[in-house]
Amino acid sequence: MLLNGSDPSAIDRAARALADGELVALPTETVYGLGARADRDAAVAKIFAAKGRPTDHPLIVHVLDIADAEAFTSALPPVARRLMEAFWPGPLTVIVPRAPGMAAAAAGAQASVGLRCPAHPVARALLARAHELGVRGVAAPSANRFGKVSPTRAEHVQSEFGDELLVLDGGACDVGIESSIVDCSREHPVLLRPGILTPAQIEAAAGEPLREKDAAAPRASGTLAAHYAPSAVVRLLDRAALQAALNRQQQWPPALAVYSRSLPVMAGPTIWRTMPQDAAAAAFELFAVLRELDAAGACEIWIETPPGDDSAWDGVRDRLSRAAAAFAGPADGEPQ
Known part of the structure; x- marks a missing residue:
């Protein structure tokens, strides 16, 4: 069901659905996400089932600000904080050590978790209202079947999942491709997925060079060899x-x-x-x-x-x- 994302009553309805453990599609500045409360593994399991996504392929947790992000990490690395302060809200995901007992399903059972603070006003309104209802972060991969083309408009989401899914319509996404992902869970930052931010921009904010991805890097969303594919x-x-x-x-x-x-x-x-x-x-x-x-x-x-x-x-x-x-x-x- 398409809901007008600029309508406060629609935001409230979607936030209450999240609080109840249901799925909601929401716009971000990158792509539309398929969201569930990240602090409830049973809710996150519905994302994997709806997308047909392997449960060990981690999701990104969307938070309202750095203070909310700190609830999901056992220790916020200084480089992660610098990147957050430079680019949040915005199209950057940082991977940090995960707090025990938090977002295990969203993290694909890894010891790290990916966190992002979206800039889209509808996403921010939803996160704020959901927070008031006790939701601590929203896990939200792209709102499409696993491996297929990401959605940048509400009608793209509806065409994939039908009328039963609540979809907050926030118009066309401003960026159009997913966020850059930087691993900050180890000694030096590593770019795991490029986005609209350039490596030079990220390095300037990090205060050090990005290192090459290696075999020890954590799994990250959208980094499989084959992904983002149309039917053609x-x-x-x-x-x-x-x-x-x-x-x-x-x-x-x-x-x-x-x-x-x-x-x-x-x-x-x-x-x-x-x-x-x-x-x-x-x-x-x-x-x-x-x-x-x-x-x-x-x-x-x-x-x-x-x-x-x-x-x-x-x-x-x-x-x-x-x-x-x-x-x-x-x-x-x-x-x-």
């Missing part, structure tokens, strides 16, 4: 390979969609979408475009690889690489 087959190609493939007209697959940043629109493909030149604009529309191309009946989507020498594109490049990895074909190079 995604082929990720550089500009030259995409141009060469399009020049071989007889080899076009049926219902072909093209999403290119630098090529002029060509006759032939069923659907053509031009990717924005700006990384933030591309992130904003990325998931909505993938859903649109699916709905238009595309069987294959050929996407021009984002520039590799600009860290502003890291988040978009990461999502597209994982979307392409969901299929048996090559993630880069010419379609086969």
